[in-house]
Amino acid sequence: MSLDIAICFMIVMIYFSWFLPYFIPDNLPFIEFFGVKLGAFGFKDFSMFVWFVSRKLVIIFILSSWFITSPHWWRYAILSPLIIYSYQFWEAFQDVSELDSVGNLRVFPLVVLNVALVIMVSRFVKYRSQFMAVYEEISREVDEMLDEMKSKYPQEAGETLERIRQGKKGKGYRQKLRALEKEIAARLDLTNG
Known part of the structure; x- marks a missing residue:
């Protein structure tokens, strides 16, 4: 039940995040929201900043919902792009001159660690599937022997x-x-x- 609510919330947030930049007027250097002053964080204007951040949020919400709902073992491979986009989202709030470039190297060790984890899990799944195939073959032979005895x-x-x-x-x-x-x-x- 709570998973369904989380997925519905993410779908609503995807829709809201996609259209959010269209509600902000162009050429605003900042916006005040409930007494909090939000600036452009190095972007041309605040609407450009919101456009960039909202596109990152859409991808983060899509990847998160895919990760949460996927029943397969390989879902951990989804974490690599999720880590990169989350870092890019965070980086948008920092005072940097270039986005989506050299800064991504900072999260590279996490991505490599995740890839190594996925490779280890895939090998475990491979060996387990081989053992399961042998087990099923033995079970089938035992069943045939029992049927023969019957x-x-x-x-x-x-x-x-x-x-x-x-x-x-x-x-x-x-x-x-x-x-x-x-x-x-x-x-x-x-x-x-």
């Missing part, structure tokens, strides 16, 4: 044993029992394993 053969072997018991005093009693034993062992594949 066949009429155990009943037939029991009837054969009963006939041998009834002819106990007859010639070759032990030989017939040993032959039945070998047949059952071969059937269960106990002697070859």
